[in-house]
Amino acid sequence: MKDKIYAIVFMFVTSSVFVAALSVANMATRDIRSKNQLVKKYRAILKMCDLADDNTDTDTIIDIYKASVKPRKHGDIELYHIYDKAKNKIAIVHELNGQGFWGPIMGYVALEPSGEKIIGVSITKHDETPGLGQRIEEEWFLVQFEDVNINKEVEGKIINFLKSGEAEKPGYMKAITGATRTSDSMEKILNDSLKEFREAFKKDPEGSEVNNAS
Amino acid sequence: MPLKPKPKEVFYKGLWGENPVIRQTLGICSTLAVTNMLSNTLVMCIGLIFVSAFSNLTVSFLRNKTPDRVRMMFQVLVISSYVIIVDIFLKAFMPDMSEKLSAYVGLIITNCIIMGRCEAFARQNTPGISFLDGVASGLGYSFVLILVAVIREVMGMGSILGYKVLGDWWTNWTIMVMPPAAFFVLAIIIWVSRNIIYATEEKGNK
Numbered sequence: 299m300k301d302k303i304y305a306i307v308f309m310f311v312t313s314s315v316f317v318a319a320l321s322v323a324n325m326a327t328r329d330i331r332s333k334n335q336l337v338k339k340y341r342a343i344l345k346m347c348d349l350a351d352d353n354t355d356t357d358t359i360i361d362i363y364k365a366s367v368k369p370r371k372h373g374d375i376e377l378y379h380i381y382d383k384a385k386n387k388i389a390i391v392h393e394l395n396g397q398g399f400w401g402p403i404m405g406y407v408a409l410e411p412s413g414e415k416i417i418g419v420s421i422t423k424h425d426e427t428p429g430l431g432q433r434i435e436e437e438w439f440l441v442q443f444e445d446v447n448i449n450k451e452v453e454g455k456i457i458n459f460l461k462s463g464e465a466e467k468p469g470y471m472k473a474i475t476g477a478t479r480t481s482d483s484m485e486k487i488l489n490d491s492l493k494e495f496r497e498a499f500k501k502d503p504e505g506s507e508v509n510n511a512s
Numbered sequence: 513m514p515l516k517p518k519p520k521e522v523f524y525k526g527l528w529g530e531n532p533v534i535r536q537t538l539g540i541c542s543t544l545a546v547t548n549m550l551s552n553t554l555v556m557c558i559g560l561i562f563v564s565a566f567s568n569l570t571v572s573f574l575r576n577k578t579p580d581r582v583r584m585m586f587q588v589l590v591i592s593s594y595v596i597i598v599d600i601f602l603k604a605f606m607p608d609m610s611e612k613l614s615a616y617v618g619l620i621i622t623n624c625i626i627m628g629r630c631e632a633f634a635r636q637n638t639p640g641i642s643f644l645d646g647v648a649s650g651l652g653y654s655f656v657l658i659l660v661a662v663i664r665e666v667m668g669m670g671s672i673l674g675y676k677v678l679g680d681w682w683t684n685w686t687i688m689v690m691p692p693a694a695f696f697v698l699a700i701i702i703w704v705s706r707n708i709i710y711a712t713e714e715k716g717n718k
Contacts, residue, residue: 305579312574312586316593323597327604334607425614429548429668429689476686 336360338422343367346408346418347380347389367391370505372498377505380408387411392495394419396487399479401425403434403487409448413499419443419488431480442471448492457488517637519644526648533656533698534705538624543657544694546616550673553661555602555609556616561650563594564626568646571634578635587630588621595620625649660697664688 337356340363344350349362368379378391390413394405405421421435433439448456452469459473459481460466473481532538539560546556570590571578578586599617602610610617620626629649634642665671668688670678687693 301579301581305582308577308579309582309585309589313589316589320593320596320600323600327600330604331600331607334603338607423611427690430686476690 340367342406342420342422343378343380343391343408346391346406346420349380349382369508371508372502372505375494375498376508377495377499378406379505389417390499392491394421394487394491396483396490398424398426398483398487399431399477400427403483407443407488407491407495409495413496413503414447414449416443416446416448416492426480427477430474430477433474433477434480434484439472439474443488448496455485455489456492457485459485517641517645519641522641522645523648526645526650527652527655529709531652531656531705532625532628532649533653534702535709536625536628537702538628539653540698542616542619542623543653543660543698544691545619546613547657547661547694547697548664548668548689549612550658550661550665551609552612552616553657555606555613556620557650557654557657559595559598559602559613559617560620560623560626560653561647562598563591563620564629564650565643565646566594567591567626567630568634568642569639571630572637572639572642575635583635584627584631587627591626591630592621625653656698656701659701660694663697664693668693 333356337359340359341350341352341354344354344359344362344366345352347366349366350359354362365383366381368381369376370379375392379387380389380391382388388411389408390411391406391408394403394407396403402423403421403426404423405419407419408417409415410417419440421440424432424434426432426434443457446456450456450469452458458470460470461473462478464470466472473485526532528534530536533540533543542556542560546552567587567590571587574586595618598620599610602613602617626646629645633645637645662672665673665688666677667685670676670682670684685693
């Protein structure tokens with residue numbers, strides 16, 4: 299009986315010590331982790347609009363974001379209006395969010411202030427296979443979407459990827475070799491997001507102010 | 513009274529003589545999962561060495577106080593705590609790497625090497641030598657992972673740590689970044705290594 303009680307007390311005490319230590323570590327780094335998440339989002343948006351790059355330090359990213367980015371409500375969706383130093387609107391950014399092959403894929407798409415052409419696409423989170431689906435974050439893949447007119451559709455879609463073995467043709471983009479499911483997911487995510495943007499922007503191009511914007 | 517293990521012997525066994533991956537076929541899951549890119553592999557290895565060494569140290573430190581009936585629960589508590597510390601550290605100070613490794617860091621908890629060393633060594637030896645054993649086992653694991661990663665990244669992407677090492681003449685072997693290649697490369701490394709070890713042991717016996 300004594301042994302059993304000792305075992306219970308031992309586990310209780312050691313568990314408490316370790317949980318306390320982990321709580322301290324968690325609290326000590328909570329601010330920096332939250333900041334990292336925010337900075338990642340800010341950097342992705344600013345990079346697409348050429349307002350920052352990978353070497354811009356964290357504090358500068360935050361300053362540029364606060365000065366240049368204004369979230370606006372357009373119906374049910376929120377868009378980010380981007381301004382340059384002279385307060386001219388240079389882009390509008392919409393979130394990308396959908397199911398990839400292994401998990402969710404998230405990112406942003408930037409469009410011209412007219413809402414017609416894509417300026418850039420950025421991927422901020424995914425769980426796709428390293429070396430295969432992961433290539434959706436590579437420049438050669440993302441640069442394909444620049445200058446795409448979202449008012450022009452081919453076979454009912456704004457973004458179309460070539461199928462395996464197909465020769466290159468106008469209006470179609472290169473998918474990722476060996477990552478068919480990820481490429482299909484990206485095609486769906488981009489099309490859904492761009493159609494959602496197009497509809498909301500058409501109804502209300504200017505949008506309204508957002509309270510408690512982040 | 514059992515002989516105290518010598519540091520040199522402990523180090524050699526962990527690194528090569530009783531290499532956890534080559535000789536004991538432990539830690540295979542992560543060997544296959546993270547070795548398609550060397551950068552991911554290096555971070556994983558450092559994380560594992562840290563967890564292995566400090567888990568061994570902690571288990572050894574409390575070995576005379578730990579009741580037998582709860583020793584495994586305690587070991588899992590210790591190992592998972594150190595893994596969470598690694599995860600928190602990566603999220604705070606290396607967020608990009610944390611994104612790439614995400615689920616794999618948590619899998620360090622289930623890596624048989626760490627639990628195996630805690631149970632087989634740290635419970636019976638003093639903290640100092642146990643810490644060294646943890647480091648040696650981690651290094652032995654790292655040696656194999658880095659070898660697999662170099663082969664896979666060079667042949668699969670023509671690069672090492674993202675830097676191009678093969679010219680345009682090289683056609684990337686896509687299969688090298690896919691899971692089957694990890695099986696093939698690891699199997700070949702184990703086969704070659706064991707033949708070297710057996711030949712050395714035979715020579716020593718003659």
